[in-house]
Amino acid sequence: MNQGTEAKPMTPEVNTLPKEHYLNAGYDWKSWLLTTDHKRIAILYLISISVMFILGGLYAVLIRWNLLVPDGSHMSAETYNRVFTAHGVIMVFFFLIPSIPATLGNFLIPLMIGARDLAFPRINLLSWYVYVIGAAFTLFSLFSGGLDTGWTFYTPYSTVFAQSNVAFAAIGIFIAGFSSILTGLNFIVTVHTMRAPGMTWFRMPLFVWAHYATAIIQILGTPVVAITILLVALERLFHFGFFDPARGGDPILFQHLFWFYSHPAVYIMILPSMGVVSELITCFSRKRIFGYSFIAMSSMAIAVIGFLVWAHHMFVSGMSVYSAMIFSALTYLVAIPSAIKVFNWTATMFRGSISWETPMMYVFGFIGLFLIGGLTGLFLGNLGTDVHLTDTYFIVAHFHYIMVGGAIMGYLGGIHFWWPKIFGRKYSEWWGRISAVLIFVGFNMTFLPQFLLGYLGMPRRYHAYPEEFQVLNVLSSAGALILGIGYLFPSLYLAHSMVKGEPAGNNPWGARGLEWETTSPPPAHNFDQTPVVEDEAYAYDKAPKEAVVA
Amino acid sequence: MSDHIVSWKVYVGVFLALVALTVTTVVAASYDFGPLNVIVALGIAITKATLVVLFFMHARYAGGLTRLVVLSGVAFFFILVFLTMSDYVTRSWSLTGAS
Amino acid sequence: MPEASAPPAQGPLAHHFANLKQQKHAAVLGMWVFIAQEVLFFGGLFATYAVYAMKYKEAFEAGSGHLNWKIGFFNTLVLIASSLTMAMGVHSAALGRSRRIVGWLLATVFLGTVFLGVKYFEYGEKIAPCFGMGAGPGCLVPGQLFDASVLHVAADVAPETQIFYSLYFAMTGLHALHMIVGIPIILWIAHAAWKGRYSPAWHTPVEIVGLYWHFVDIIWIFLFPLLYLMGRH
Numbered sequence: 001m002n003q004g005t006e007a008k009p010m011t012p013e014v015n016t017l018p019k020e021h022y023l024n025a026g027y028d029w030k031s032w033l034l035t036t037d038h039k040r041i042a043i044l045y046l047i048s049i050s051v052m053f054i055l056g057g058l059y060a061v062l063i064r065w066n067l068l069v070p071d072g073s074h075m076s077a078e079t080y081n082r083v084f085t086a087h088g089v090i091m092v093f094f095f096l097i098p099s100i101p102a103t104l105g106n107f108l109i110p111l112m113i114g115a116r117d118l119a120f121p122r123i124n125l126l127s128w129y130v131y132v133i134g135a136a137f138t139l140f141s142l143f144s145g146g147l148d149t150g151w152t153f154y155t156p157y158s159t160v161f162a163q164s165n166v167a168f169a170a171i172g173i174f175i176a177g178f179s180s181i182l183t184g185l186n187f188i189v190t191v192h193t194m195r196a197p198g199m200t201w202f203r204m205p206l207f208v209w210a211h212y213a214t215a216i217i218q219i220l221g222t223p224v225v226a227i228t229i230l231l232v233a234l235e236r237l238f239h240f241g242f243f244d245p246a247r248g249g250d251p252i253l254f255q256h257l258f259w260f261y262s263h264p265a266v267y268i269m270i271l272p273s274m275g276v277v278s279e280l281i282t283c284f285s286r287k288r289i290f291g292y293s294f295i296a297m298s299s300m301a302i303a304v305i306g307f308l309v310w311a312h313h314m315f316v317s318g319m320s321v322y323s324a325m326i327f328s329a330l331t332y333l334v335a336i337p338s339a340i341k342v343f344n345w346t347a348t349m350f351r352g353s354i355s356w357e358t359p360m361m362y363v364f365g366f367i368g369l370f371l372i373g374g375l376t377g378l379f380l381g382n383l384g385t386d387v388h389l390t391d392t393y394f395i396v397a398h399f400h401y402i403m404v405g406g407a408i409m410g411y412l413g414g415i416h417f418w419w420p421k422i423f424g425r426k427y428s429e430w431w432g433r434i435s436a437v438l439i440f441v442g443f444n445m446t447f448l449p450q451f452l453l454g455y456l457g458m459p460r461r462y463h464a465y466p467e468e469f470q471v472l473n474v475l476s477s478a479g480a481l482i483l484g485i486g487y488l489f490p491s492l493y494l495a496h497s498m499v500k501g502e503p504a505g506n507n508p509w510g511a512r513g514l515e516w517e518t519t520s521p522p523p524a525h526n527f528d529q530t531p532v533v534e535d536e537a538y539a540y541d542k543a544p545k546e547a548v549v550a
Numbered sequence: 551m552s553d554h555i556v557s558w559k560v561y562v563g564v565f566l567a568l569v570a571l572t573v574t575t576v577v578a579a580s581y582d583f584g585p586l587n588v589i590v591a592l593g594i595a596i597t598k599a600t601l602v603v604l605f606f607m608h609a610r611y612a613g614g615l616t617r618l619v620v621l622s623g624v625a626f627f628f629i630l631v632f633l634t635m636s637d638y639v640t641r642s643w644s645l646t647g648a649s
Numbered sequence: 650m651p652e653a654s655a656p657p658a659q660g661p662l663a664h665h666f667a668n669l670k671q672q673k674h675a676a677v678l679g680m681w682v683f684i685a686q687e688v689l690f691f692g693g694l695f696a697t698y699a700v701y702a703m704k705y706k707e708a709f710e711a712g713s714g715h716l717n718w719k720i721g722f723f724n725t726l727v728l729i730a731s732s733l734t735m736a737m738g739v740h741s742a743a744l745g746r747s748r749r750i751v752g753w754l755l756a757t758v759f760l761g762t763v764f765l766g767v768k769y770f771e772y773g774e775k776i777a778p779c780f781g782m783g784a785g786p787g788c789l790v791p792g793q794l795f796d797a798s799v800l801h802v803a804a805d806v807a808p809e810t811q812i813f814y815s816l817y818f819a820m821t822g823l824h825a826l827h828m829i830v831g832i833p834i835i836l837w838i839a840h841a842a843w844k845g846r847y848s849p850a851w852h853t854p855v856e857i858v859g860l861y862w863h864f865v866d867i868i869w870i871f872l873f874p875l876l877y878l879m880g881r882h
Contacts, residue, residue, distance in 0.1 A: 115665070116664070116665040119675040119679065120675070120679060121665060185682050188678075188682050189675050189678050190675075192615065192675075193671055193674050193678060194666075194671070194675070216622075219685060219686045219689075220622065220623070220626045220685065220686070222686070223686050223687065223690035223692075223693070224630065224690070224693045226690060226693075227690050227692075231697070231819065234815075234819060238790075239791065240791050240818075240819065242812065247811055248701075248705065248808055248809045248812050249812065250700070252637070253634075253697065253700055256637065256696075257634075257697070260630055260634075307626060308633065311637065319637045319641070320636070320638070320639075320640040320641040320643065322640040323633075323637040323641075555743045555744065556740065558737060558740055564733075565730070569726060569729060572726060572729065576718065576722055576878065579718075579878035579881045588702075591874035591879075592871075594874070595870050595873075595874055598867075598870045599867045599870050599871070602732060602863050602866060602870070603863075603867070606733075606736045606859075606863045607859075607860055607864075616681055619678070619681045619682055619684075619685050620684075620685070622685060623684065623685030623688035626692075627688055627689060627692040630689070630692055630693070631692070631699050634696055634699075634700065635699060635703070638700055638704065
């Protein structure tokens with residue numbers, strides 16, 4: 001039984017770009033660098049994080065290149081430490097954390113709830129400048145001698161012994177953290193105060209729920225890592241001694257404070273992606289999402305429970321075993337809401353009318369790879385097996401399956417889904433699908449061997465390894481090459497589409513949602529008239545709404 | 551957010567209560583209650599903070615959302631402190647029961 | 650270039666809000682959310698304090714005992730008074746008494762400055778000996794020059810007192826920084842009040858600055874007993 005009724009969007013056969021939209025509302029530098037339009041700020045972020053992604057990716061290339069040979073002789077151990085640290089710092093703080101919220105979140109949330117802008121447009125712009133300044137500090141530190149502590153800054157190495165630019169990098173990350181806090185603050189207030197008439201909480205797109213939950217984590221978690229980094233900087237510069245055993249400090253306290261944020265941070269990285277998946281899967285199954293309230297509430301549950309599990313990163317640190325038992329039990333709890341999402345997505349597809357457009361391919365990639373990443377987390381949450389697996393490549397594979405196989409797949413799926421809305425043009429569907437396949441193949445080839453390597457005992461962050469691990473390492477590096485090429489293609493065909501792409505029309509996918517009821521690209525003020533919402537979310541049993549254009 | 555205007559008398563009353571509580575905490579600190587000293591000090595501080603939040607910051611007259619935000623901040627702070635302390639308090643415990 | 654059918658700005662109403670009520674609701678909620686974030690920001694320091702106070706009880710009592718509780722007590726009263734004047738400032742704004750707003754806000758700034766001035770001397774007392782200046786007791790800045798002899802503790806406890814003073818400087822320093830940022834903002838609001846920009850219908854900037862200032866007071870309400878009163882008995 002096919003529950004969807006509309007396979008084609010109700011827009012004219014030949015689409016044209018609207019005469020006035022947010023992109024041509026001013027061309028000079030002031031209209032961009034002093035903009036308060038959430039859509040333009042999203043584009044500014046898109047450019048910045050793309051640059052950081054390329055940089056982080058280049059460091060990854062260096063890592064995999066060095067690991068082609070067992071003696072790691074392509075670079076010194078000291079250089080290798082700087083390379084993997086740079087990769088981690090850039091990818092975590094300057095790509096993954098802002099990625100979906102600052103680009104798709106900023107662009108879409110006001111549109112999705114029928115508002116003219118976010119609650120605080122100038123704070124939105126400020127958050128971008130804060131991000132850029134933080135990035136500048138950090139990049140300066142990375143390029144002028146580098147950072148060799150790992151992205152986790154563990155003390156007392158980072159505070160006492162490291163001969164690298166710890167203080168500068170710490171300040172840069174501290175500053176960037178405020179960008180995240182300001183974004184979260186804006187989203188929370190916007191969702192509470194600026195929904196259009198009729199847009200009740202339980203009619204909001206799940207993308208918005210996901211970002212609301214993410215914003216809670218940004219607000220409550222980031223300040224703790226901010227103060228921790230400040231303490232590291234104080235210790236480094238003024239020898240305060242909070243984490244230095246020689247002065248009575250406890251290095252494990254640093255880890256508690258650090259991971260109190262950094263574990264919920266991984267939910268900052270995955271929740272928005274899950275929000276994207278919810279949007280895409282319902283559109284490309286042409287069926288209302290199954291279990292809307294379960295998915296919405298599971299996002300909130302992940303946000304809250306995610307704050308209770310941080311010490312599972314510290315099981316072998318010397319912390320109390322009894323405390324570790326508590327954290328282990330709580331860690332198993334946090335898997336449940338994620339599983340609920342996967343079940344509901346699957347149920348959404350059941351008896352739906354599934355089509356294989358590029359965004360949907362990324363959805364399938366997400367679900368499969370997130371599943372593997374999440375399940376391998378269960379081995380790590382278990383005290384016994386974690387002792388064997390921690391600080392090995394098993395961990396590296398686990399988090400890359402979630403961060404790359406999950407978060408980045410979701411990000412790319414979202415970029416492809418909303419690209420026509422953001423720029424008003426379609427990209428080549430053929431190239432889109434090829435790239436999605438390439439990325440999926442390259443990704444698995446890179447990281448599947450790493451599960452094996454970790455289980456067999458190869459430690460992480462080592463620049464050299466025993467001979468018998470070379471085959472798996474070479475396989476992983478070959479996969480990274482394919483993955484890199486896979487990532488290159490979208491940047492080319494998407495850029496090409498910005499000038500040569502066919503105009504998309506208001507609703508090229510025939511999707512449901514307020515963002516599809518305005519032009520592509522949208523006008524600067526989003527809607528000519530404030531929408532009034534009468535339908536539930538994802539009303540795929542009804543015809544899509546026509547845009548109300550002046 | 552309510553537009554309720556609070557009488558200045560309430561503010562002065564709260565101020566006097568805060569002063570009185572400050573004096574109390576100073577006096578209480580001069581006695582040795584052992585481990586209770588910290589609890590008394592924190593209890594008084596929490597009372598003072600609550601007065602400031604409820605009356606100076608108008609949380610008393612604000613809606614449920616304000617209270618949710620305040621309680622969330624406090625709750626997660628408690629999570630940070632108590633779960634971290636669960637490590638420190640139990641670190642010296644032995645698995646076999648021997649001291 | 651400007652949007653074709655967005656309503657023109659009506660005085661304080663921003664273009665993306667439907668009415669002043671929505672704008673006010675958003676601003677106040679925004680400040681509360683910011684304060685929740687600040688609770689966690691200072692919270693990391695309080696958590697650090699909790700861990701080390703439990704671990705180094707004697708050292709913390711000695712360190713706390715050496716701080717001048719009378720100065721702390723005075724400063725606490727000053728800050729509580731500044732909260733009163735701030736609340737009165739918001740009250741005047743709600744009643745539309747512009748001149749009074751300015752008076753109350755300037756009083757708040759004055760009291761805040763007194764607090765900071767006292768702190769300046771308190772810090773000076775502990776820092777000057779590190780540079781061979783001042784007639785006071787030893788250097789209490791953690792690091793090479795830290796002189797625990799003024800604290801009268803056993804030799805094995807002495808190094809642990811450094812952590813107390815690290816926390817003292819970090820916590821009161823961060824708190825003072827928040828006041829240093831707050832005072833110019835209050836002056837800016839006072840200036841706007843002088844210009845007659847606030848009315849009973851719109852005085853939200855005064856309200857939200859008030860919320861920030863009260864929060865800064867609350868932090869001190871906890872700092873005072875934890876830093877100054879742990880060693881008196």
